[in-house]
Amino acid sequence: MSKAVEKSIHILAIESSCDDTSVSVLRAEYGDEIPKPLSLSVQSQDEVHRLYGGIVPELASRRHLQNISSCLEKALKESRISLEEIDAFAATSEPGLIGSLLVGQTAAKTLSFLYSRPFISCNHLESHLMSVFLGRAPEFPYLSLLVSGGHTSLYVVRGYDEFELVGWAIDDAAGEAFDKSAKMMGLGFPGGPEIDRLAKGKKLGTYSLPSIQTEDLTFSFSGIKAEMKRLIDRLGEQIDAPSLCADFQEAVLNHITEKLLFALKKYNLRRIAIVGGVARNSRLRDLLEQWKIEGQYLDELYAPPLQYCTDNAAMVGVLAYRKYLRREFSSLESDVGSTSRPAIKRKARG
Ligand code: KG4
Ligand code: ZN
Numbered sequence: 001m002s003k004a005v006e007k008s009i010h011i012l013a014i015e016s017s018c019d020d021t022s023v024s025v026l027r028a029e030y031g032d033e034i035p036k037p038l039s040l041s042v043q044s045q046d047e048v049h050r051l052y053g054g055i056v057p058e059l060a061s062r063r064h065l066q067n068i069s070s071c072l073e074k075a076l077k078e079s080r081i082s083l084e085e086i087d088a089f090a091a092t093s094e095p096g097l098i099g100s101l102l103v104g105q106t107a108a109k110t111l112s113f114l115y116s117r118p119f120i121s122c123n124h125l126e127s128h129l130m131s132v133f134l135g136r137a138p139e140f141p142y143l144s145l146l147v148s149g150g151h152t153s154l155y156v157v158r159g160y161d162e163f164e165l166v167g168w169a170i171d172d173a174a175g176e177a178f179d180k181s182a183k184m185m186g187l188g189f190p191g192g193p194e195i196d197r198l199a200k201g202k203k204l205g206t207y208s209l210p211s212i213q214t215e216d217l218t219f220s221f222s223g224i225k226a227e228m229k230r231l232i233d234r235l236g237e238q239i240d241a242p243s244l245c246a247d248f249q250e251a252v253l254n255h256i257t258e259k260l261l262f263a264l265k266k267y268n269l270r271r272i273a274i275v276g277g278v279a280r281n282s283r284l285r286d287l288l289e290q291w292k293i294e295g296q297y298l299d300e301l302y303a304p305p306l307q308y309c310t311d312n313a314a315m316v317g318v319l320a321y322r323k324y325l326r327r328e329f330s331s332l333e334s335d336v337g338s339t340s341r342p343a344i345k346r347k348a349r350g
Contacts, residue, residue: 010081012076013122015091015311019100023039025037026038041313043071053189057100058099065103089112090122092124120323122319125146125153127316127319130315131308138271144156145276147274147284150175152221167259169218181248199245209247217262264298273302274288275309
């Protein structure tokens with residue numbers, strides 16, 4: 001059990017690891033295990049990167065610089081909390097694009113120095129894992145599937161601060177496979193939501209895509225992506241994009257659900273949480289809801305509200321609050337990193 005706090009605590013958190021600038025102010029009352037967001041401001045850069053069909057790091061960091069002040073102002077105004085009332089300033093430190101991370105980190109460190117409050121640096125993957133607590137509180141232990149644009153991994157979660165990494169991707173992340181396949185089909189960016197939308201209600205089985213078999217808890221999406229390329233090159237204009245979206249999505253989700261099933265059995269669990277951008281996928285949510293209704297493998301499914309699946313500062317604030325309770329503060333000389341510390345491979349707490 002964590003040490004209880006004596007008064008309400010306010011955290012200001014910043015997320016800028018990739019292409020979204022986000023700031024959130026959160027409050028926890030005495031004894032709360034998880035804080036509540038009072039505000040969340042997110043400024044997307046989709047219109048910048050859409051032109052290139054992928055994120056251009058140099059443009060992302062410049063846009064973060066342009067967005068950070070207004071994003072901060074908006075989040076503070078919406079929360080009705082002043083900077084003097086903030087107890088700790090937090091920012092994502094890794095993994096991510098270095099130039100992008102530096103913008104959020106520098107802003108949080110500057111505020112922490114100016115207001116003499118602790119600075120807390122946060123791991124992006126741990127923040128995604130904590131995002132589930134912004135929805136219906138999960139009962140421990142459970143299996144957590146993190147599926148985003150940069151990561152696909154599985155964790156056994158035994159407590160608020162106790163995650164064990166048990167599965168990971170050996171090539172592309174799930175969201176990356178969605179985005180790259182959408183780009184091949186000439187669809188918009190990011191491609192995940194577009195594929196989800198086009199695939200809705202479409203009959204399956206028009207196109208045959210490989211169901212990748214791996215003997216363990218590793219994920220691999222490169223085979224599906226390569227087959228998509230072959231199909232598109234061969235059939236060109238004759239492709240029926242919505243049907244291809246449906247078959248592609250099903251192949252990706254079949255692979256994911258097969259691994260989930262394997263992990264549920266291996267770790268003797270009956271509860272799943274899904275987090276990260278791909279956790280917004282309507283077909284994934286439907287498939288797992290169906291498992292829950294049938295009751296054969298699953299008793300509970302937890303997923304954060306949609307706005308907390310994709311990158312956002314509220315999830316950073318939840319992790320920062322947990323670190324605040326543990327007095328895990330960071331030095332103003334601490335650095336940012338493009339990759340996760342190796343410790344995250346075994347235990348999310350680094
Ligand atoms: O978590 P996130 O915002 O960023 C990373 O940390 O990577 O995830 C973004 C990813 C993108 O690849 C996007 O295409 C995917 O989440 N995504 C979806 C959906 N909404 C977002 N993928 C499939 N279906 C969706 N509805
Ligand atoms: Zn993310």
